[in-house]
Amino acid sequence: MKTKTMDKATLQAYIDKIYNMTQLEMATAWRRAPSGDPMFDCQYPLFEIFQKRFKELGGFNPEISKQVGWKEGWRSWDTFNLEDALAK
Numbered sequence: 001m002k003t004k005t006m007d008k009a010t011l012q013a014y015i016d017k018i019y020n021m022t023q024l025e026m027a028t029a030w031r032r033a034p035s036g037d038p039m040f041d042c043q044y045p046l047f048e049i050f051q052k053r054f055k056e057l058g059g060f061n062p063e064i065s066k067q068v069g070w071k072e073g074w075r076s077w078d079t080f081n082l083e084d085a086l087a088k
Contacts, residue, residue, distance in 0.1 A: 004041065004043040004044050006038070006044065011045070011046070014038060014039060014046050015046070015049060018039065018046070018049055018050050018053050019053060021053075022057070023054070023057040023058050023059075023064060024064060024067055024068070026050070026053070026054045026057065027054075027059075027060055027064045027065070027067075027068050028068050029050075030054065030060070031068050031070075032068070
């Protein structure tokens, strides 16, 4: 499988987002992010970074899973605004 690439500023913006997320935010992203989200595309290095950080925070557990739920669907996931992150 070929690894996808992204420019350094974009990659760093995503990494900063990952390290500023709480366990609940990460669990919500994991469950609700739309298909194709770069953080969950295993062809980007972000997936490994996300997985490692999420495990450090405790990953999924029954309490977090109940808080995230299933009913609202992905639209409740606060999509990462890359343009805003890069403007900072």
